[in-house]
Amino acid sequence: MANVTLRNVRKTYTGxxxxxxxxxxxxxxxxxxxxxxxxxxxxxxxxxxxxxxxxVTGGEIDIGGRVVxxxxxxxxxxxxxxxxxxxxxxxxxxxxxxxxxxxxxxxxAEIKTRVAEAARVLELSAMLERKPRQLxxxxxxxxxxxxxxxxxxxxxxxxxxxxxxxxxxxxxMRVEIRKLQRRLNTTSIYVTHDQLEAMTLADVLVVMNxxxxxxxGNPLAIYEKPATTFVASFIGAPPxxxxxxRPDEIKSQLGGSAxxxxxxxxxxxxxxxxxxxPAGGVALPLTVEAIERVGAETFVYGSREQEDQRxxxxxxxxxxxxxxxxxxxxxxxxxxxxxxxxAVRPKxxxxxxxxxxxxxx
Amino acid sequence: xxxxxxxxxxxAHFILWxxxxxxxxxxxxxxxxxxxxxxxxxxxxMSLLPGGHFFEVYYQTIFVGxxxxxxxxxxxxxxxxxxxxxxxAIGKIAISIISAYAIVYFRFPFRMSIFWIIFxxxxxxxxxxxxxxxxxxxxxxxxxxxxxxSLPLIASATATLLFRQFFMTVPDELLEASRIDGAxxxxxxxxxxxxxxxxxxxxxxxxxxxxGWNQYLWPLxxxxxxxxxxxxxxxxxxxxxxDALTEWPIVMAxxxxxxxxxxxVVVVMQKLFVRGLVETEK
Numbered sequence: 001m002a003n004v005t006l007r008n009v010r011k012t013y014t015g016x017x018x019x020x021x022x023x024x025x026x027x028x029x030x031x032x033x034x035x036x037x038x039x040x041x042x043x044x045x046x047x048x049x050x051x052x053x054x055x056v057t058g059g060e061i062d063i064g065g066r067v068v069x070x071x072x073x074x075x076x077x078x079x080x081x082x083x084x085x086x087x088x089x090x091x092x093x094x095x096x097x098x099x100x101x102x103x104x105x106x107x108x109a110e111i112k113t114r115v116a117e118a119a120r121v122l123e124l125s126a127m128l129e130r131k132p133r134q135l136x137x138x139x140x141x142x143x144x145x146x147x148x149x150x151x152x153x154x155x156x157x158x159x160x161x162x163x164x165x166x167x168x169x170x171x172x173m174r175v176e177i178r179k180l181q182r183r184l185n186t187t188s189i190y191v192t193h194d195q196l197e198a199m200t201l202a203d204v205l206v207v208m209n210x211x212x213x214x215x216x217g218n219p220l221a222i223y224e225k226p227a228t229t230f231v232a233s234f235i236g237a238p239p240x241x242x243x244x245x246r247p248d249e250i251k252s253q254l255g256g257s258a259x260x261x262x263x264x265x266x267x268x269x270x271x272x273x274x275x276x277x278p279a280g281g282v283a284l285p286l287t288v289e290a291i292e293r294v295g296a297e298t299f300v301y302g303s304r305e306q307e308d309q310r311x312x313x314x315x316x317x318x319x320x321x322x323x324x325x326x327x328x329x330x331x332x333x334x335x336x337x338x339x340x341x342x343a344v345r346p347k348x349x350x351x352x353x354x355x356x357x358x359x360x361x
Numbered sequence: 362x363x364x365x366x367x368x369x370x371x372x373a374h375f376i377l378w379x380x381x382x383x384x385x386x387x388x389x390x391x392x393x394x395x396x397x398x399x400x401x402x403x404x405x406x407m408s409l410l411p412g413g414h415f416f417e418v419y420y421q422t423i424f425v426g427x428x429x430x431x432x433x434x435x436x437x438x439x440x441x442x443x444x445x446x447x448x449x450a451i452g453k454i455a456i457s458i459i460s461a462y463a464i465v466y467f468r469f470p471f472r473m474s475i476f477w478i479i480f481x482x483x484x485x486x487x488x489x490x491x492x493x494x495x496x497x498x499x500x501x502x503x504x505x506x507x508x509x510x511s512l513p514l515i516a517s518a519t520a521t522l523l524f525r526q527f528f529m530t531v532p533d534e535l536l537e538a539s540r541i542d543g544a545x546x547x548x549x550x551x552x553x554x555x556x557x558x559x560x561x562x563x564x565x566x567x568x569x570x571x572x573g574w575n576q577y578l579w580p581l582x583x584x585x586x587x588x589x590x591x592x593x594x595x596x597x598x599x600x601x602x603x604d605a606l607t608e609w610p611i612v613m614a615x616x617x618x619x620x621x622x623x624x625x626v627v628v629v630m631q632k633l634f635v636r637g638l639v640e641t642e643k
Binding site: 083 | 535
C-alpha cells in the first residue's frame, strides 16, 4: 500500500521535444487515479515513467515515500497491465502469472497459492494450462490482470487496458476492474482516452493536454466545474457547447459581473426547449438541422442564426454555430423547425477569452 | 463438364508423374547401381532392376571403403561430415542469435557500424577469402581437425539478419513486461526470446545443416589426412581413379548414404520447418 506523488515531473526527449512539461499529481493510498486526455497528450508517457520504462528527465517520482527515479522497474514494487496484454505467448496461463514471482525467488508452494487465488477471483481456474493464443480477448485481459494481482504490488498501472476489447466486454471489464481495485484497495493509476471510462473509474481524475495537467479532482467536480475550455469540451459526451459572448445577444442576457467572461459554455443536457428566457441565463433561437434518437434521450443539432460565434476548443469538433441539445425521451421538434432553447444561470460555465481561466460569477 | 474435369485431372496427374520420374530417376539409378556387381556396370550391362549385392556392397562401403582411391571406410567419412555439419549449423545459430540480440536490444557505441560490418560480410563467402582464411587456420594449427573444418564457416551474416528481423517483430511490451517481472537481459533472452525463436531456429537448422553437409571446397583444402575426409570429398576422390576401374557400386552406395542425413533432417524438421515459415502469431 502506498501513495504516489509526482513532483514537477518532466520528460524531454533527446531531440528536444518536451513530452511532459512539469506535472504535479498526488495519489493517496488506495485511490484510483485516472489519467485522461486526447492522443499524444503524454498520459501514456507519464505512466511509463512511473513504471520505470521511460527515464525521468526532471522532477521526482515518489512511490510510498521513496524517490524511484533511478530504480529499475522490477524494484519499484509496481505491476503493469499493457494495452496489448503483453502475455508471454509460449507460456501457459499459470506460468504467465508465476513468472514474475519465480524471478523473485518465491517458494513454489507460495506461488501456487497466489496464482490459484488470483485465478479463482478472475474465473481463470479452468484454463491455467492453456496458452494465451487459446484464450479470447477478455480472458487474455484477465490473465494480464492476474499477472499484476499475484505480485501484490504497491501500485497497479493500467495502460489503456480495455481498448482492445469490444464495447460490451469493455463495460463489463470496467466494472470488474473497479470492483477488484476496491477489494484489493491497491493504489492504481489508469490511462485512458475514453472520458466515460475515466468518469466511471476515477477517485481522482487527471485531465491532461499537451504534456500538462489541465485539471485534477473528483470526476463529478470536474464535470460540474471544468477549469478550462479544454476540460469543458473533453469531459462529457456529447461535448459542452462553447460560445463567444461577444455578440450582444448573449452578453446582454448575462449582465452583471459575468460581462467580463468572453466564452460561455452550456452542456447539451442543461438546455431546455422553451420560449421563456430565464433571468441571468441564456436563451437562443435555433434552427433544427438534425435529430438523433437513441431511445432514452434525443440529441437535437441546431444552428444559430449567426455563424462563427461558437468557440472551437479543439480541432475536429462541431462546426462553429452548431449547438447540441440533449432532451429526454423521443419527443423532438422536426428538422427545419425554428425553436428557442434556454439554460438557467447556475448551469452556465464562464471562461476568459483564452479559455484558460474559469470565471465564477 | 464433369467428364472434362476428370480427363483434365488425369492429364495433370500424368504430367506431374513425368516430372517426378525425371527428378527421381537418377536417385533410382544410384540405388540400383549400388546393388550391382562392378564388372557388370563396367561392361555397360547394368540392369534397371536391383542386383543381389546389396549387403555386400554396403558393408564394404561403410566399414572398408574402396580398395584403391580413398582407403577410408565411408562410415568414418560420414562421421566427419556429420560433426562438421552439426558444428556449423549449431555454431551459426548460437553465434548469430546472440549477435542479433545484442544489435536489436542494446544501445552501445558503434552499434549500427557493427551491424553494417556484419551485413557486408555477406559479400565475402569462403570462396572469396579462402587464402587468408587458410592461412589463419594453418597458423592456429587447426588443419586436419574438426575445429578447422567448422570454425571458419560458423560466422553468418544471413542468420544474424534473419534473427534481427524476427526480434524486431517481437512486441516491445514483452520486454517491458519482463523488466517489470524482474527478468534481466539474460533471463529475457533465455526465458522469452529463445522459446519464441524456436521455429526460426528449426528452419535455420535445416538450411544450415544441409549447407554444412554439402561443403566441398573448404574440407578439400584443409584436410589431407585420410581419416579426416568428409563424404563429399570422398565421393569425388572415388570417381577419379588413374590406373584402376572406378568402383561404381561403392561410389553409388556412398552417394546414397550421403543423401540420407539431409533427408532425415528435412523429414524430421519438416513440421517445425513449415510452422517456422507460416507462423505469424506472436
